[in-house]
Amino acid sequence: MTTSNRLYTGHQPRFSVAPMMEWTDRHCRAFHRQLSSHALLYTEMVTTGAVIHGDREHLIGFSDLEHPIACQLGGSDPKEMAEAAKIVAGFGYDEVNINVGCPSDRVQSGRFGACLMQEPELVAACVSAMKDAVDIPVTVKCRIGVDDQDPEVALDNMADAVFKAGSDALWVHARKAWLQGLSPKENRDIPPLDYDRVLRLKEHYADKFIGLNGGLQTLDQAEPFLNSLDGLMFGRAAYHTPQIMGEVDRRLYGADTADVSPWDAVRAHMAYLEDQLGKGVKLARMTRHMLGLFHGRPGARSWRRILTVEAIKPGVGLEVVEKALAAVSPTDFSQEAAE
Structure with missing residues (x-):
């Protein structure tokens, strides 16, 4: 199978930097943009309540140089997700993303993040409401399952629901999340990676955008996945060794430019x-x-x-x-x- 090279509206996220709390703020994104002109950059996750009622410029303000840029929302009420998405779109974001992957206790208590893997129809309702509210792409970032879920069933159920609702893409962190017994930090390392599960998902959704997240360390390791999948999402490696992003435009986007040192x-x-x-x-x-x-x-x-x-x-x-x-x-x- 070859990659479908599916496009979002206005940008092609073959490479993106994952949303990371306390890290991917506006200053981080502005710096990363110096290394790659094409990489899709994500905000830290921001809750719908904060977007609707908080200091919006402080929370979701950004510089024009950061485009293409996506805002990740945390929430599960379709009406509030739609309202927050409309605000995000009004700020000029290129994409709005739903967090279905964060395993922290605070996120679970708010009924969003990874616990939503157990409620795919609710996520789909959020996607549908957001699609009705905005013209920018609406996407989902999820895990392959949580706790004792069977990843074969859980991930298919999530993909079925959100794609039927109109999601423009599904980014998959190729690990389970354990909501009980592991800390958020441990959930980034201890559950084993299962890239093959994401590849099998793509076989069922050849015409849908599916991107891979989790454990990607180098472009040499990750680039072969683009023979099957549509996008690569780097997290900690992009933050701790950002120099790898200097090769992204040439290697992944075919830009006729020198790598950025x-x-x-x-x-x-x-x-x-x-x-x-x-x-x-x-x-x-x-x-x-x-x-x-x-x-x-x-x-x-x-x-x-x-x-x-x-x-x-x-x-x-x-x-x-x-x-x-x-x-x-x-x-x-x-x-x-x-x-």
Whole structure:
């Protein structure tokens, strides 16, 4: 089977960065955009109640440079999901996504996240209500099952329900979630990965967009899945070793451009950092997302130390980033960048 290369409206998410709480905020996304022009970027999950009643600019505001960008919602009331989706669309997002994968106790108590794997028809009702409310793609991100569910049955039931309701895509984290007995952190590692289950799902839905999430570490490992599946979603690897994103546009989107080096990314990001500093944003809030950029390269430890120790000092600015960059820059920066 070859990938269907199905399109969302306006973007083709062959590669995306997963929504990750405390990590994929607007400053993280702006930095990741310097590494890839095409990757689909996700917000942290935000609840429907927060979107409807909270400080929307603080919660879901973003910079134009972040496109294409998706907002992930947590909720299970179809009316509220539709209202929140309409607000999200009004902010200019390219996609709205339903969280059916988070296993935390707080999420379960709100009746959303992974526990919704047990209520596929409710998820479908949310999809349908959201599709009626907005013109942007509505997608779902789920697990292969929870607790004692049979993944063969649970995942098929979820896919059947949401695709019939009009979901534009299904992103599947290829692990079960254990709602009892494992912490959210343990649920990211302990349940075994089952990529074959996602591949079997795609065989039943050849004309639907199905993307893979969970345990993807390198493009060499992940790219072969695009022979069958439609998209790859990287989580912690994209955050901790973001330099891998510098190859995404060329390798996965066929862009006729040079790969973006870590040095190129930092230089390109300086304008954003300067702009945000001028708006009163603390340097450390932004540079914390850049710590892993030079992972495995000479000077990476110095890069992390300088940004960690000095970016938190009052009144500091771009000189800290310049100092950190000097600790990892080759003697001839232009030659290294060209290579």
